[in-house]
Amino acid sequence: MDKTLLASAASCALAFAPALHAQDIGTTTSPKDQADVTALASQLQALKSSYAREVRRLRELDMQVQALQARLQGKVPANTLPSEPVAAGAQSMAAAGADHSAPRGSSDHPASEAGSPAEAAQARPTRSIQDALLQEHAVFDRKLTIENGITYSRYDRKQLTLNGFLALDAIFLGNIAIENVESDSLTYNLAARYGINPRWTLNLDVPYLGRKTVYQKGGAGGSAAAIAEEQTTGSGIGDVSLSANYKLFAETGAVPDTVLTFGVTAPTGRAPYGIDWKVIERDNDQYIRFAVPEKQPTGNGLWQANIGASVVKTMDPAIIFANLGYIHAFPRSFGDIDTDPQTRNPGRVKLGNAYYFGAGVAFAFNERTSLSLSFSDKLSAKASLRNKDTPWTKVIGSDANAAAFNMGVTYALNQRTTMVTLLGIGLTPDAPDYTITFKVPYMF
Template sequence: MKLSKLPVFLASALLVHTMNAGAQESQTTTPVSADAAREALAKKEGEGDQTALLKETLTAVDKQYSLIRKGKIQYTYDLNYSYIGQEKIVTDFTTSGLTLFDIENVNSHIITNTFSADYGVMDNLTANVTLPLITKYAETKGHSGVSNSVGDISLGARFQPFEARRDTAGLTFTGNLRLPSGRSPFKIIAGSGEATGSGVAALSLGLNVNRIVDPVALFGSVNVTGYAPATGLNQVNGTRVLNRVQPGPTFGFGVGFAYALSYGITTTVSFQEAVSAGAKLRFEDGLNVTTSTQTSGVLSMGLGYRVSPKTTLNFSVGIGLTPDSPNLSLGMNVPLAF
């Protein structure tokens, strides 16, 4: 997926975090404060009001925007499948200029198993680490195969500067550092499709906004990502050898809403777009090339199913809207308890 590879691969909903706590705690802990927002959103015995349901389901649907209490740990497993089909123009640079060689189809089927852990540093500050395990089948002209590898590990944090209140918008600042632990696309046979990582370190900063308008939760987000260069390369591309790659910065935004159909079912719809500036490539013979700007847009639809007071299973489907987006993605989110 190319939404910052998007860090994320699909963010189907922005969470409502009005109590600075996870959904599991909201079901088992009696509120100890008389604060109006806590009282309004706390689920009382025998109640099934839409606001409480939205809070719980959205927390599970996209827990990366949730905050948990100080000292608590939450684990989550995400399973995602994506398909990318492209027609790739293969070119090369010679002394006479740019030469067209061929147009070939490139198809990739990617299964990502992601394990993540959240730790409450403070009631309004949550740290996060994610470990993706990737299985990828790629088929190109003259090559096909399966690769299994660790993806890019991420370290993140979410900070809520103000106490959330029922009648005001909630703000959450996010930061994420992605480490190039996956198989780099610059250290494999060019065009083989065997990469499972981005090959460069990246730092993302963002802001998420959400507001409850019963029985709907509205949300939006903006983020910017910068990349470190990939240096010391020795990858053969056509008749040239690639030595250095500097990806351009990426700006992204998203909007959407979640709606509680019943006490056990919630739906979400969201749209995300990312615009990435062209990358700068440097070859061994001194040639410098800048690639074109890429725009990736994805429409996501999600369904949350409450199977127990503490567990909500979440399913999502994403549809690529631009040539630079994955054609199709399917996701499942499962909270883990130990």
């Protein structure tokens, strides 16, 4: 069939060429010749459009045959993946059938409209790419998605402290202590994504986390060889966040798919301010050498608002994405911000504003599986404290730069369920050493 169409197109082109040559050399043409040229040109355009439609139909039929063969071999369940290409194929076949019933040269059915359903299906990202972008961007063609996720984070930081002075520029007199903080956290996250319309989606994230932190300090009892160790834990609901995504631009030509994000985070978790610390060791002059919190916090204690933007651009065979945003924390008063259980000191806390950005690329291996690689960074300014009738005081060491390299793999288990695996590797001391995340989004 394809060879016949190509032969017909070639013959039309050969018949059309002499007429053009005759015009170039100034040969006088009659109205009948001009009508023949116009008819041949219309026929050639119709044959080209028909050939393009048939090629698209062949591709779609080939995908359906492969899916049926995989089902017969027991590789996939009865609700065959991919569902979207099959539906797109049916739409394009119906559109092609409707076009065959009309005259080929009719201006009421231009060639550009004949293949539009299939072209739209081709332009739409595959299922695996949509699953990957759901973690960094937003997908608007899903009515409701419920996502269950578990994240494990590991943080280990060592610090050398010197308590003394340097004599004769060479001899240190005093205590040398090594402080080590090891933290493990396990977070269960329940998220819901609801698509209001093709431009708006709503997102709700509810975390529940458990933390265990081990504090180690050298120089116990004034001896550099002695090490003291204490462990504290904490668990409970974290800070709940609600956000909305708005599609500003759809991808067309050089314009990337652009989405704006607006969100708010409520301080539903246990705040870190006012938690009593227990003293492990004091000096002879009652100076506290080693103290740890009695329990671990599960939230930051403040209301936060964020605004961000993310873009996605298709660069066959890959898709690149990037995002940036700003987080503002609102000051809040607490009845006690002191760590001493014997003292009650009310005050206000203001976290530093934060900026985040990232970029990455996603590859679709097939309709089920995709791989994404990305870099992310979050820059946080210093926090400030204020007691009653005193000015704001910045907290030394409270600023942070948390950068990470991330790698993710998505696999569609069936038509509605996906398995997402993410690995994050910390690149700066303020970022966790590594994080491992497993998510299972379910589409309704």
